Amino acid sequence: MADRADIETLIARTASGDRVAFSALYAATSAKLFGVILRIVSTRSEAEETLQEVYVRVWHTAGRYDADCLSPMTWLITSARNAAIDRRRRTIHGIEAPLPDPLSDTAPGPEAQAIDASDRPRLTACFDELAPDRAGAMRRAYLEGKTYAELAAQYGVPLNTMRTWLRQSLLRLRECLAR
């Protein structure tokens, strides 16, 4: 697996129109992105179409990567997740909820230091400090793109209760991550 610097180099070369670099970027990252998308959309063919959309977009927007201040895999995974959620909500609910666009925020913020993979155990530890059902609901929201309504139904609680759960959990998580 290519490391962070490799992926950044491939994105930079893709931005300059290097097709071999784009193919190498696809080869190095598409399995992870496909895995992320498959968890969110309901069929394999939708996942394949979503993956296409994501890489077509990467080709056209690679030049804006630097300004985003996200680590390269976060940028790619977030693009994949958002595209998959857009598709999921279009097909399942017929609604459109705007999702954060990792490509749209161009002004770098002072706190926007991208974390390294070495910080991942801390995330796991902080999730472990949450009540198991709340941690589970939060994981589902991220990994499966579930809405508050879906999570409420799944956990058998009113929608407002689910929202309160997750809002409290988000604050606890942020406090834990900042420790």
Add this chain to the structure above:
Amino acid sequence: MSGRPYWDEDRDEDKVLAGEYALGLLPPDEAAGFAARLGENAALRALVRQWTEDFTGLSDLVEPQVPPVRVHQAIEARIFSGPARGPLGLFRRVGVPMLTAAALILALFLGIDHGPSGVHPPVAPVYRAEIEATDGGLYVAAAYDAGAGEFYVERRAGAARPGRVLELWLIEGDGPPVSLGVLPEAARARLPVAEPLRARLEGGILALSDEPSGGSPDRSPTGDVLAVGPLGTP
């Protein structure tokens, strides 16, 4: 529960909203309102970015899944929209009647060998790649036969330049390209894959370079890289 109220500061509220926004949980009207605030608020954007980085850690739980080769082909077709790509477009360009083209594709996919060369495609390849030049002038299909430890390659369009040869390379991870051998003049061939390389094919890409007769005199490609294609599942 601690004794203090949760929402005692606007800052806390923004942290939470940024988290809900990053997760895609905000109802559409609230998400639109939050997005409007983002434009003029760098601190708020930083909060969203921080959550985005943090949550992406959860994707470590996701098992990578190698996509089928057709996805990469479709992406290339959408980006580099020249003449129609893929086997049908190519066969149309070289003027082979459609029925023959379909039969050839079936033969490759089903592993039925109608060719005269005696070189058989694998019945159940583990990986496939479509190695195609930008202009469609060179097109080679490859399929990995895990049982034999060999790549079956079939040149379907184009050929080596006069007096030159085509050399197949594996690019994996951040290592230098590794030669898989020179393609013979025959359209179909099997190229053995060295034992240590066999476990490193997933996520790799295949590339064809233009080399002098006998192949690259160096350990890496010396001529133009003419075509590339990532390895995917069948």
